Amino acid sequence: MIKTYAKVIVKGSPLSKSNFKLFNVNGRAILPHNSGKYHDRYALYEEEIAYEARCQNPGVVLGEALIAVLNVYYKSKKRHPDTNNITKSIFDGIEKSGLIINDAQVRRLIIEEFYDEINPRFELELFGESTYFIDYKILKKEIVEEPIQYSPPPNKSKSPKIHNSKSCASLHQNDKLHCEICGKKIKKENSISANNGKTIICKECLTKLF
Template identity: 65%
Template sequence: MNQKYVKIIINGSPISKSNFKLSNSSGRSILPYASGKYHDRYALYEEEIAYQARLQNPNIQFTESLIAILKVYYKSKKRHPDTTNIPKSIFDGIEKSGIIINDAQIRKLVIEEFYDNENPRFELELFAESLYDIKYQIFNMEKEIDPIEYSLPSNKKSTILNKKKKIQKDSCGKLCEICGKFVSDSEIVSANKGQTLICRTCLKKLF
């Protein structure tokens, strides 16, 4: 069928394929279907996408290049997969449905992230490039809204902190074990038979 537009809605929390890959004995990435483990979840999700997409759009197949508008609705603002990893997961399922021949047909893609605690889902619109085009516009908000702030995971925080300490140590001398500051060698005094290093400022405060 010579279709120029479709809309596909798949209910359920979107998940990322990158979190569910395993490697075989030769190091090649695989996607298990029936291991009986948590990793099967993505393969089942991909099949659900294919089934629902075909059910919503029977007898439709795009053969030309496409524009895609993807709206992803998560349950939570903070606890969800990286949105940049989501499109590959979704388009693999759409390709399996037969609605597209290959995900390389998607030449223009816009992704938007939303939140719906009651009804997590994704909504995908596909437009044939022979008939449609898209324009981008960035504009100032009339009223500033509260930003959604993100913080580093604890493992990355410790890695960065260790790097900073090493840089400071290399450039500033030794670390005082009382105040936690790096000072020059001339300002450091050793105590406890050389096992403890204290700067002269902290040493004076002890008396």
């Protein structure tokens, strides 16, 4: 019987491949596994994923287009890899296991982020599109919860801030002005600023509005 579903669970905090890529003197990307350095962790993690995928799905090979649902459980809410970056590391390991032919088979991907201090892990479900389809919707909560706030990384340079409307107006003066309505280039003397200097409208369009 041809299988159209598989599930893989790998315990431990997921690792992001982008954090472990090295380059040799010729500029070719390498990923050592026995250098004795911290970078070995990723290659070993990829092998662990491949091993678990094969042990949990013996003899299964999914060769068709797939829908993937990835649930990631981190140990901490504040310190963990970028969820968007870990998919590459996970699917490289799944492909290496032989459970799938190529990670390009995954045409639809849903990722959800959770937290479990005691049992960090990821749970991946793969569904064959010949048998399964996605049906989902986003609903507004009846009771608003406390938001999870994020702050920029400490090493990220801060972008210049514009403190008032005068600064906005000065930016418009330095650049070529364009009417927000008709899109035509206009001279400063033929323009009207609105919305505290953030919006520029030509006098012709302003006349049409009224």
